[in-house]
Amino acid sequence: MSMILDIAKKAKEASCKIAGISTAVKNDALRMMAEALEQMKDEIIEANERDVAKAREIGLKEALIERLMLNSTRIDGMIKELLALVDLPDPVGNGTAIKRPNGLTLLKQKVPLGVVGIIYESRPNVTSDAAGLCIKAGNSVILRGGSEAINSNKAIVKALCQGLEKANLPTYCIQLIEDTNRERIQELFQMRDYVDVLIPRGGSALIKNVVENSRIPVIETGEGNCHIYVDEFADLSMAKSILINAKTSRPSVCNAAEKLLVHEKIAHAFLPEALQELQNFGVEIRGCERTRKIYPNVVPIKADDWSIEYLDMVIGVKVVDSIDEAVEHINRFGTGHSEAIVTKDYERANLFLSGVDAACVYVNASTRFTDGGEFGMGAEIGISTQKLHARGPMGLDELTTTKYLILGNGQVRN
Structure with a gap:
């Protein structure tokens, strides 16, 4: 044997x-x-x-x-x-x-x-x-x-x-x-x-x-190619705090942020200070052309980077024209794990929540909370990114199935 x-x-x-x-x-x-x-x-x-x-x-x-x-x-x-x-x-x-x-x-x-x-x-x-x-x-x-x-x-x-x-x-x-x-x-x-x-x-x-x-x-x-989208109506101080936590608190885990998307209307106000702070933490920044025009001290990003889970002190940055572009980008390149929007606008938050296809979708919070313990489940056995039986952090309930017990008193089927 x-x-x-x-x-x-x-x-x-x-x-x-x-x-x-x-x-x-x-x-x-x-x-x-x-x-x-x-x-x-x-x-x-x-x-x-x-x-x-x-x-x-x-x-x-x-x-x-x-x-x-x-x-x-x-x-x-x-x-x-x-x-x-x-x-x-x-x-x-x-x-x-x-x-x-x-x-x-x-x-x-x-x-x-x-x-x-x-x-x-x-x-x-x-x-x-x-x-x-x-x-x-x-x-x-x-x-x-x-x-x-x-x-x-x-x-x-x-x-x-x-x-x-x-x-x-x-x-x-x-x-x-x-x-x-x-x-x-x-x-x-x-x-x-x-x-x-x-x-x-x-x-x-x-x-x-x-x-x-x-x-x-x-x-x-699934792997966690997680995004933070900073909307045009974001509280920029809050956005920076969420970004720093999501990227640097523990970059080697699946709920760490790997990509940053920023609305073009607030990109000039947000990116220089936020990216400088990321670099102060030792993060390598790979940016799109629009990002590099605003903050030149970053590495040009390659096309295949958008789908990579770095699990390291690296982040990809893209300036987008609209929330629709952000949602489309996430649904194309994300892994269905954890995605976040930072915004003060209720309708745009709802648009993001309903439009993004992922196990966990956040408004004004770090993706680092995708965790069985943080969700009150105790430890988790994994973060499911599929859509059958279990999705998101898998705790005790997800380790069970169902059984039908049928109690009768002599019934027969006609």
Whole structure:
């Protein structure tokens, strides 16, 4: 039996055991998992230091190394996310009842998805977040992180499984594919009989590979080519604050702003000061010709830049003639993730909200809020940019499906 088949079979067995356990037992498991992370903090940090050293040795970009890094504060954040799940309502078992004229009672009930496979890159905190969400929603989980974080992920999963064991749950509710060879992921794609859904988190190449090659249904999480549009009726001080936060607070994550669109009527008033401040933060600015006429100290932008998710201290800037042009540009080049308008005009805000095709559309706020924790969901398993079943930050509800329970007293169909 192959290693992947063995993992898949154990996950299927575990999913049957965890699906029916009580909320109290699941919450106890989350507490024990959080406690184990705290107890193993030094071991996890030591493992992460080995990953970071290897990443630097092979020349990984600093922005990607930043995503990879763990420290005491970030592990505390992972612990906090697990404990936050304890306080969230359990979706499993919730539902609605319908009484039919023939006396049948239909109960539409939420149930776990079953076995969830998560394929992701770089960020080892995803290991803990994804596992915690799956446990609370009654699913087993197969984790396949990137090779750059393998030591960190192994240490984190070791801690989480210790927590499961203390809670008297099967440790194979959470399994990590430790072999990061690409052949293993291709094997996982074939496990349709055992794995109910795959969720890829990472760059466009990873997501494309999963979508095009998996025999298992996929919930697609997209890259974040996110835009800030500064309207002609914007509060320019507010716009600058939102822009700086969205671009510089954590440029390596998918909800960071990658493009800035500015209405031509306020471009001369807004761009010089805003772009200078971005450069003060170390941001490389790539601008269109109109941007460069207003603020010459920028790099000419190339045509293919408009569709790139930089995940770095880089931003593309375009001056537009109208809100309609801004919306059209976003819908053409955006990835359906998070888009924002800064404006004081109510009608133009509504036009943007209705016209932009994205999972999250903001008025007068930073795109950095697209996050399960910020949305009150606890951690999230990913930001879905598709339109089936789940869209936007995916929390506990999105890790369930529905089941109809039909109660009768002898009815037969005519």
